[in-house]
Amino acid sequence: EAGVAQSPRYKIIEKRQSVAFWCNPISGHATLYWYQQILGQGPKLLIQFQNNGVVDDSQLPKDRFSAERLKGVDSTLKIQPAKLEDSAVYLCASRSPFDWGGSSDTQYFGPGTRLTVL
Amino acid sequence: TQLLEQSPQFLSIQEGENLTVYCNSSSVFSSLQWYRQEPGEGPVLLVTVVTGGEVKKLKRLTFQFGDARKDSSLHITAAQPGDTGLYLCAGVLTSGGSNYKLTFGKGTLLTVNP
Numbered sequence: 020e021a022g023v024a025q026s027p028r029y030k031i032i033e034k035r036q037s038v039a040f041w042c043n044p045i046s047g048h049a050t051l052y053w054y055q056q057i058l059g060q061g062p063k064l065l066i067q068f069q070n071n072g073v074v075d076d077s078q079l080p081k082d083r084f085s086a087e088r089l090k091g092v093d094s095t096l097k098i099q100p101a102k103l104e105d106s107a108v109y110l111c112a113s114r115s116p117f118d119w120g121g122s123s124d125t126q127y128f129g130p131g132t133r134l135t136v137l
Numbered sequence: 138t139q140l141l142e143q144s145p146q147f148l149s150i151q152e153g154e155n156l157t158v159y160c161n162s163s164s165v166f167s168s169l170q171w172y173r174q175e176p177g178e179g180p181v182l183l184v185t186v187v188t189g190g191e192v193k194k195l196k197r198l199t200f201q202f203g204d205a206r207k208d209s210s211l212h213i214t215a216a217q218p219g220d221t222g223l224y225l226c227a228g229v230l231t232s233g234g235s236n237y238k239l240t241f242g243k244g245t246l247l248t249v250n251p
Contacts, residue, residue: 023179028177060243061141061244062180062239064238064240067238075238110179110180112179114237124185124237125170125182125185126239128179129179130177130178130179131178131179
């Protein structure tokens with residue numbers, strides 16, 4: 020079974036520029052998450068999708084961050100304009116609907132995109 | 138805001154030593170998970186503990202969930218260089234179905250020297 024795919028793996032941009040990240044979850048996983056992991060910290064949830072609908076975006080800085088999952092499969096996360104403090108690893112994770120509530124209920128993480136804002 | 142505090146933040150030991158890392162919260166979670174993250178990779182789930190007082194073993198790793206389901210510990214016996222990585226605990230909040238969220242601690246960065 021293929022894992023969660025993310026691209027690009029690395030991105031360096033100047034502040035005030037725009038950037039987009041792409042995520043392809045595990046096939047059949049209806050729930051998709053985007054996290055921000057700043058160096059030295061644990062991942063922080065930005066947004067959660069269920070199919071193509073948003074379940075929770077309470078911690079997404081909506082003035083500059085946006086995310087979509089139009090067809091309920093792939094997702095993109097965009098930052099416009101980027102700030103220095105956005106430098107972080109952006110992780111995508113997905114969750115299977117067949118494990119809900121069981122001991123194997125878990126999120127599967129992609130390798131992340133490391134963003135550096137100069 | 139529900140917070141998870143992990144300690145120590147950094148740990149550097151020699152191969153063969155034992156170690157324990159801790160995860161504490163003032164809140165109760167549905168369950169608690171431990172992840173290991175290697176450089177350039179996403180976190181990988183090690184274990185989920187659900188019941189207060191539960192103990193789970195995974196080879197040389199022993200995980201314990203506190204009786205009140207607010208704290209947890211990870212003990213590694215005879216650490217090996219391959220155990221090097223960032224160990225993250227995550228509290229699980231769920232009300233069933235799609236409503237499933239993780240709150241992560243800051244992690245413990247473990248280095249096992251040969």
